[in-house]
């Protein structure tokens with residue numbers, strides 16, 4: 001499947017370097033031409049000879065050795081690459097690339113290449129969750145670098161959590177799909193994400209705990225599969241994925257209007273946002289003050305917002321509309337009710353009261369229910385994996401329509 005493709009694999013100094021041996025072996029089995037660049041620290045974990053034997057190519061470590069082919073190696077490898085895969089990617093290399101540091105052969109070659117660069121990070125959970133490292137991921141994503149998110153699991157350091165490098169079989173699948181025709185090319189997908197905020201007065205509002213993470217991951221995956229993506233988002237602390245049109249809104253009414261403006265021209269609407277069902281009936285133009293002598297309570301009357309999901313579910317003319325049900329009880333019963341009432345093609349249900357599911361978490365535990373009554377339960381998964389499952393289902397439905 002990868003015949004004629006030049007894949008440069010960068011191996012850095014993490015314990016998961018041993019898994020990179022399997023990655024290289026699997027890429028070779030797909031008939032790729034694989035060349036390996038190791039950092040000096042990576043050679044503490046696995047020898048260059050191991051990669052050389054599997055890749056059937058010399059392994060590069062030093063920048064300042066006499067060029068083997070009278071060629072400047074970092075430039076020739078950078079030019080030759082159809083794809084760069086850094087597996088495992090340490091916190092260190094991600095930090096260096098995010099900051100423009102090119103102080104060894106691997107970082108210099110990555111800096112010099114115009115090919116797609118994919119990182120498969122692997123590190124201790126605390127390192128992975130460190131805001132500096134997270135900021136570097138986010139920044140590199142905005143520049144078009146791709147990441148194969150690590151999984152959750154027991155790490156070599158005997159801690160449990162995110163940071164374990166993705167499995168070699170999944171990494172190679174990701175590489176193969178990078179060369180495939182983009183399955184969502186020519187499709188416009190609108191994704192809503194995040195909470196909405198409903199102002200009470202100039203300094204106060206009501207909102208909910210939605211972080212937007214699920215919707216942003218869906219937008220990123222849809223873009224990766226070639227779709228034209230419009231992300232309509234309430235206020236979040238997230239950086240939007242690259243090459244996605246972002247429409248920022250505050251209130252449910254604004255989100256409704258933004259979806260309305262896009263709906264006729266899209267093929268798929270994925271409603272991952274948590275818009276507020278109600279808004280204060282009156283917006284006080286001045287800050288509400290505590291008044292001496294008045295009762296110790298404040299009553300605010302709320303009125304219904306439009307139900308965006310139901311409105312566009314009913315209005316659809318050939319579009320696929322995907323809904324979410326975030327519940328704290330009677331999950332399946334409520335989700336099945338919403339699926340029918342709001343005319344969704346399928347619904348992603350999650351019990352937000354469970355550990356590892358719901359709003360602020362990087363993971364989710366979902367059940368997908370479709371119109372044929374099929375009910376698929378999934379274990380705890382990263383939101384990026386959940387987004388793949390959702391888009392696989394969207395692709396199946398689009399294919400069934402065509």
Ligand SMILES: Cc1cc2nc3c(=O)[nH]c(=O)nc-3n(C[C@H](O)[C@H](O)[C@H](O)COP(=O)(O)O)c2cc1C
Pocket residue numbers: 011012013014015016039040041042089090091092093122123124127
């Ligand atoms: C036993 C051991 C395991 C390590 N595992 C990791 C790891 O999984 N991820 C990581 O980011 N750093 C890990 N480190 C730290 C890196 O080796 C260190 O940050 C180094 O500077 C990385 O260099 P490089 O990115 O140039 O290969 C480990 C260090 C040791 C000694």
